[in-house]
Amino acid sequence: MDNGSETLISYALEGDLALIGLNRPAKRNAVSDRVVEALHTAVERAQQEAKAAVIFGEGVHFCAGLDLAEHMEKPLIGAVMGSRRWHRIFDGIERGGIPFVVALQGAVVGGGFELAAACHIRVADKTAFFGLPEGQRGIFVGGGGSVRIARLIGSQRMGDMMLTGRTVAPDQMEVWGGVSYVVPEGEALEKAKVLARQAASNAPMSNYAIINALPRIRDMSSEDGLFVESLMSSLTSATPEAEERLRAFLEKRTARLKAPDSE
Incomplete structure (x- = not known):
């Protein structure tokens, strides 16, 4: 990764595990095209070097969603092409060569929820909250959420979240099928590592x-x-x-x- 990518995404190896961190805590780890491209580089590297990977957010929040300042500057065709690029990169996580476990805390909103939905196992701590505020922002999901999130929790529940702007607590999201594990505050990353190591030990x-x-x-x-x-x-x-x-x-x-x- 180049120096610009390193400021956006952290990367480390722990044995057979690759640890990939969203590294914009001052921006609540908002995702932009540059962030997604840096994530793509890290994901490709992990698939060459590791047997499983953990994606997490540095700081208090996993990811507060789309970087709206960047999004507003895009022409219409740029927005369409950018969305399709996100689709391809997130698909490389969901249908790649190794399992991805995601550790969630704080905001798991919009594009952050879409990224989490592309992973194979989702671990949320008690501080996590899930939201899809696209209706209030005058936009629509663009990172694959209409397929992945809807298949996890159902299109009616997803539509409710988008129409009303409601946020959902991790215990409720577990009942809905959006997360696999709920753990105490501050323990999501360690639990994600344990699960990723278990997956890495498989054939x-x-x-x-x-x-x-x-x-x-x-x-x-x-x-x-x-x-x-x-x-x-x-x-x-x-x-x-x-x-x-x-x-x-x-x-x-x-x-x-x-x-x-x-x-």
């Missing part, structure tokens, strides 16, 4: 199948989805790593699953 082919096949199967008819499931099941099972992991389980060299509350 890479299994992870690739999970993050790439599932969203495509969701978009297929039931019969087409079941056919693709059979193909992916066979392909992943045929790898040497799968054979070794299955043998280790049968020989009781790996632990069995336990009930959630068991020691």
